[in-house]
Amino acid sequence: MDSDELQFAIAFEERRTAATKEKVRIVIKEQYREAFDILEDCEAAGLIPGIIGPPGVGKTLILRAYAEKSGRLFSWLTGDEGVRPSHLIGSFNPALVLKKGFSLESFDPGPLLKAMVFGGVFGLNEGNRLPEYVQNSLLEPFEELSVNVQRLGRIKAHEGFFPVITMNPEEMAGAHRLSEALRDRIRVWIRLGYPRKETEIEIVKVNAPEYNLSDTALETIYGLVSATRNSTDIEIPASIRAGISIARLAAQMAKRKNLKEIDATVISEAATYVLTGALRFRPGIEPEPAVNQLVRRVIGSRGSSK
Ligand SMILES: Nc1ncnc2c1ncn2[C@@H]1O[C@H](COP(=O)(O)OP(=O)(O)OP(=O)(O)O)[C@@H](O)[C@H]1O
Ligand SMILES: [Mg+2]
Structure with a gap:
């Protein structure tokens, strides 16, 4: 083994141990x-x-x-x-x-x-x-x-x-x-279907343990995600994954911007980034305007950042 191979082998072994230690x-x-x-x-x-x-x-x-x-x-x-x-x-x-x-x-x-x-x-x-x-x-x-x-x-x-x-x-x-x-x-x-509201919120929290997500922020995020599930324009709505991603991105954005709380504006912004690729709309519907409209409808115009 040359030194590159050796370094890779050591790092690989470390990663393998990490995988076995990871708890669900x-x-x-x-x-x-x-x-x-x-x-x-x-x-x-x-x-x-x-x-x-x-x-x-x-x-x-x-x-x-x-x-x-x-x-x-x-x-x-x-x-x-x-x-x-x-x-x-x-x-x-x-x-x-x-x-x-x-x-x-x-x-x-x-x-x-x-x-x-x-x-x-x-x-x-x-x-x-x-x-x-x-x-x-x-x-x-x-x-x-x-x-x-x-x-x-x-x-x-x-x-x-x-x-x-x-x-x-x-x-x-x-x-x-x-x-x-x-x-x-x-x-x-x-x-398995989409869980009840309280359960899905708990799932989002479990998947973002390092962030301090307020109940208001979690409610807002759930509101967005569930709206996609009730829209007739959407063929594949937001999954639990999308909700987790919005929560994590919004929390990180709020941290970077030194905001005191994860407010509606930052959630709207994060949601736009996540939902644009997370949804499948019916044929003929333009994803970007449709996402903006959905976010505005759920969060209100104070949340529209663009
Ligand atoms: N009961 C739960 N507790 C904690 N996290 C959950 C729960 N259910 C779903 N999640 C989270 O939601 C995300 C999606 O879960 P998972 O990958 O198991 O979905 P899936 O049904 O297998 O999706 P796909 O059809 O795309 O394969 C993961 O990040 C997972 O951690
Ligand atoms: Mg799967």
């Missing part, structure tokens, strides 16, 4: 409590669940928390047309194969195989976007809890292996469905 910050109540309990029931009953909900409602987070609670590995993959079975299971590293042949040492395991070997929770996001033959390659792991690894042999999954699919409701209705065969393996569907 999650508000577990209401729908999240229920989802958590049903996940436990499904696992105990040997059933594979799917979690359906719009983007950013906490589907991935709840799986991460579920894995963490039982001290298990959490691995995941997001489906799209380009995903191959080797992305799920793993593949041989050609350079190592030249030196060591087709042995385990030359094999880079994929997220599904890791979860099967270590007994982890495997989250498959948007499984319906996978090409059909890739979806079919999941039937054996999901149904028989075994998988054949090319040239290395068939393995039986560790008993802690727990696969879960997550999906958008929009995709569920769309043309890109889950293949019939795979859908037949998903026996239980857990729905």
Whole structure:
């Protein structure tokens, strides 16, 4: 190793430790409590669940928390047309194969195989976007809890292996469905929606612990976010993520400007930055004026900064 490689190796190891020490910050109540309990029931009953909900409602987070609670590995993959079975299971590293042949040492395991070997929770996001033959390659792991690894042999999954699919409701209705065969393996569907106002505000706080957000500021931010969910001009409204981002950006802007409080003006400004890219409007609607109008309507003209 030369000194650059050594420095990278040291820094990489530090980052790896940081990842294992990171604790999930999650508000577990209401729908999240229920989802958590049903996940436990499904696992105990040997059933594979799917979690359906719009983007950013906490589907991935709840799986991460579920894995963490039982001290298990959490691995995941997001489906799209380009995903191959080797992305799920793993593949041989050609350079190592030249030196060591087709042995385990030359094999880079994929997220599904890791979860099967270590007994982890495997989250498959948007499984319906996978090409059909890739979806079919999941039937054996999901149904028989075994998988054949090319040239290395068939393995039986560790008993802690727990696969879960997550999906958008929009995709569920769309043309890109889950293949019939795979859908037949998903026996239980857990729905997550936008949480109640008080709960969403609590979630925003949990995700901005270093800032002192007043109740007024949190109410204003929630008002903005929920307005996007009630607008007929908006196809994809603001997620919980967008609310967290507005809160964090507004708080940071207020700090930089030495403001005594996170006021309506600074929230409007932060919201404009965040919402312009966070929403999908119906065709024919110009995002920027629509965002400005929405912010003005919710916060009032005193908040319009531009
Ligand atoms: N119950 C909760 N407690 C704390 N934070 C939450 C909770 N639910 C959601 N969040 C926060 O909201 C954000 C989005 O959550 P997550 O990534 O799990 O959503 P998702 O449903 O998987 O989204 P996508 O469909 O885009 O994959 C994250 O920052 C997460 O920390
Ligand atoms: Mg996710």
